[in-house]
Amino acid sequence: MKIAVVGSGYVGLVAGACFADLGHDVVVVDNDQQKLAALNRGECPIHENFLPELLHRHRGTRLTFSDDLQSAVRASAAIFVAVGTPPTEQGEADLSYVESVARGIAGAIDSYKVVVEKSTVPVYTSDWVRKIILRNGAEHGEFDVASNPEFLREGTAVTDFLYPDRIVIGADTERCAAVLREIYAPMVDGTYYLRPDAIPRPDRAQIPPPLITTSAKSAELIKHASNAFLAMKISFINAVASICESVGANVQQVCQGIGTDSRIGPRFLNPGIGYGGSCFPKDLMAFRSVARECGYEFRLLDEVIRINEEQRQRFIRKVRSALWTLRGKKLGVLGLAFKGGTDDIRESPAILLIKSLQAEGCEICAYDPAAQERAKEALNSSIKHAESAYEAAEGADALLILTEWEEFASLDLDRLRAALKYPIVIDGRNLYDPHAMAMNGFTYYSVGRPTISPELLTPPKDTRPARKISRS
Ligand SMILES: NC(=O)c1ccc[n+]([C@@H]2O[C@H](COP(=O)([O-])OP(=O)(O)OC[C@H]3O[C@@H](n4cnc5c(N)ncnc54)[C@H](O)[C@@H]3O)[C@@H](O)[C@H]2O)c1
Secondary structure (H helix, E strand, O other): EEEEEEOOOOHHHHHHHHHHHHOOOEEEOOOHHHHHHHHHOOOOOOOOOHHHHHHHHEEEOOOOOOOOOOHHHHHHOOEEEEEOEOOOOOOOOOOOHHHHHHHHOOOOOOOOOOOEEOOOOOOHHHHHHHHHHHOOOOOOOOOOOEEEEOOOOOOOHHHHHHHOOEEEEOOOOHHHHHHHHHHHHHHOOOOOEEEEEOOOOOOOOOOOEEEEEHHHHHHHHHHHHHHHHHHHHHHHHHHHHHHHHHHHOOHHHHHHHHHHHOOOOOOOOOOOOOOOOOOHHHHHHHHHHHHHOOOOHHHHHHHHHHHHHHHHHHHHHHHHHOOOOOOOEEEEEEOOOOOOOOOOOOOOHHHHHHHHHHHEEEEEEEEEEHHHHHHHHOOOOEEEEEEOHHHHEEEEEEEEEEOOHHHHHOOOOHHHHHOOOOOEEEEEEOOOOOHHHOOOOOEEOOOOOOEHHHHOOOOOOOOOOOOOOOOO
């Protein structure tokens, strides 16, 4: 099928490359000339596993890039809109990019088209897109508007796209649903997965993925409700972690006990410094606004957001409790991206924490395997950037772990201890076993687990029973 994808960001580029890998002819449209030039030069503008491979496989054949929306629409049966929907100052979704694309599409409709919302949008957006297209000259029956929300996670976007937990098609006519079913057919009938050159199957993937057909409005709500629920899970476990810290319990053990309940499940029960990224913060605010417009005060979401913000303050207090005063303290920081595996720093808790620590007078030397360049633009030049984790730790009063990159979980601890001025690690992502850190000579702070230091491992000289150190 001939497909246009409008927007070549984290979602649009991945969707375009994956549709091409499924066998479709795809044109990805963007109005950012720099991005288009980079894509046409053969570069991959974002850090995402398997994406360079797919771009290399299909660029110039089944996958092309263009700034000409009108021609792309005329040449395509389905147009996926994957432009940004950032928050306004009031917390609503700014749909002006979606509207502008809808107007552009309207003028080019010359035969039946399916216009698909891939961006995360509030419920009723499909109605608005339909109205805008009609107002701008298209006729009833010449097009349908569908919602096909995207659930990929940055860092594993390509495998998430090709091996999703489910595909949701929100279509209000059978004709429109049939087009979307045809697009996803190689996944739903399983033929894609039989190909020797298919992107490798990740653990836990369900093959073939289930396809869920709903109304457009239900599909729009599925996306907002899913993100709100996941954020709620994170804030919930962070609240539990705070109680663990107060009473000396170990949140990892608590998570194991909760997560083995099949009704709850272990995923997204990872305490830390809170969620960030370009989706959860904005989608929660947008969902709350939509609910309010519909006459429902979704106070649960207020609390999810509040716990998330508080989690960063708790972390700052932890740094203070480890170092006493902060002015003039030198901190090594591991991680700038909002999560491991990506170069995306939008709403990254790491960046927000660095800014707060800088405001308190700390000197920061940071390292991230992929997000360094983007972070340089977002942070002022008073931050030093290191080329490795050990360089970031060099001469620091403490090391902070703020992003869960795999490489941060397997550091050479002897080398790290030798680099630091004081062997103090404050881990906002619980990457290490506290007991092992103390055995390696570190005073180790983490989230929801007792703080431990080498002295606590030495048996006391008097006859009182030794204090128990909980192992994780
Ligand atoms: N990033 C994620 O992990 C993720 C996951 C699921 C859903 N989403 C949703 O998908 C949407 C896109 O997110 P993203 O992270 O890919 O955004 P992004 O900012 O990375 O990309 C958006 C792209 O759209 C382009 N664009 C904007 N206006 C345009 C126009 N008029 N014509 C052509 N191109 C235009 C921009 O130049 C940019 O390249 C958002 O609604 C987001 O909430 C994102």
